[in-house]
Amino acid sequence: MPAQEGAWLTQEAYxxxxxxxxxxxxxxxxxxxxxxxxxxxxxxxxxxxxxxxxREEQGKNEGRIVQLTQxxxxxxxxxxxxxxxxxxxxxxxxxxxxxxxxTFLMGSREVAxxxxxxxDLEVFSERSxxxxxxxxxxxxxTVSYQAPNGKDITVKILKAKPFSR
Numbered sequence: 001m002p003a004q005e006g007a008w009l010t011q012e013a014y015x016x017x018x019x020x021x022x023x024x025x026x027x028x029x030x031x032x033x034x035x036x037x038x039x040x041x042x043x044x045x046x047x048x049x050x051x052x053x054x055r056e057e058q059g060k061n062e063g064r065i066v067q068l069t070q071x072x073x074x075x076x077x078x079x080x081x082x083x084x085x086x087x088x089x090x091x092x093x094x095x096x097x098x099x100x101x102x103t104f105l106m107g108s109r110e111v112a113x114x115x116x117x118x119x120d121l122e123v124f125s126e127r128s129x130x131x132x133x134x135x136x137x138x139x140x141x142t143v144s145y146q147a148p149n150g151k152d153i154t155v156k157i158l159k160a161k162p163f164s165r
Contacts, residue, residue: 007071007074007075007076007089007107007108007125007126008075008076008077008089008090008106008107008108008126009071009075009076009077009107009108010077010163011077013108014072014075014077017068017071017072018072020068021065021068021069021072024061024064024065024068025065028061029061029065032054032057032058032061033058035050035054035057036051036054036055036058038050039051039054071108075108076089076090081162082162083161083162085138085139085140085160086136086137086138086160087106087134087135087136087137087138087157087160088106088126088135088136089106089107089108089126089135090105090106090107090162090163091105091106091160091161091162091163092104092105092121092160092161092162092163093105093106093134093157093159093160094157094158094159094160095134095155095156095157095158096155096156096158097130097153097154097155098153098154101158102122103121103122103159104121104122104123104124105121105122105123105124105163106123106124106125106126106131106134106135107123107124107125107126107163108123108125109123109125129145129146129147129148130145130153130155132145133145133155134155134157137157138157138160139157139158139159139160140157141156141157142154142155142156142157143155143157
């Protein structure tokens with residue numbers, strides 16, 4: 001199965017992230033620049049807390065701009081995968097993980113904010129250790145992966161269906 005290029009996002013998540021990017025790359029970016037200029041005009045920069053706080057905020061904002069730009073450029077938007085029992089981004093998966101049953105969405109954590117309306121669904125990236133282990137496998141299969149703590153974790157795939165609202 002070919003790997004998807006980017007993270008799977010619902011249309012709602014894509015639209016929300018695009019709106020955030022437009023704001024932080026435009027008006028908010030300028031607001032930070034204006035605060036830096038204002039603090040700079042106050043004199044000595046070594047002991048100017050406002051200047052240093054604005055510069056730190058600028059760095060965080062620029063990092064988020066890069067993150068969102070890359071995510072949105074490469075995202076697989078909206079189309080749910082085929083209902084064929086094969087695990088891939090955009091599937092709601094029920095699995096037995098180390099003896100406990102769990103249901104989650106394979107996709108970008110950025111879609112988690114759009115999963116409201118009483119649905120408490122965790123989101124796992126297909127690039128996470130568990131996501132990578134089950135990606136491309138089918139309902140009924142059992143796989144294992146090594147957790148970050150070094151333990152081998154067994155995952156039995158019980159159900160998989162395309163995400164829908």
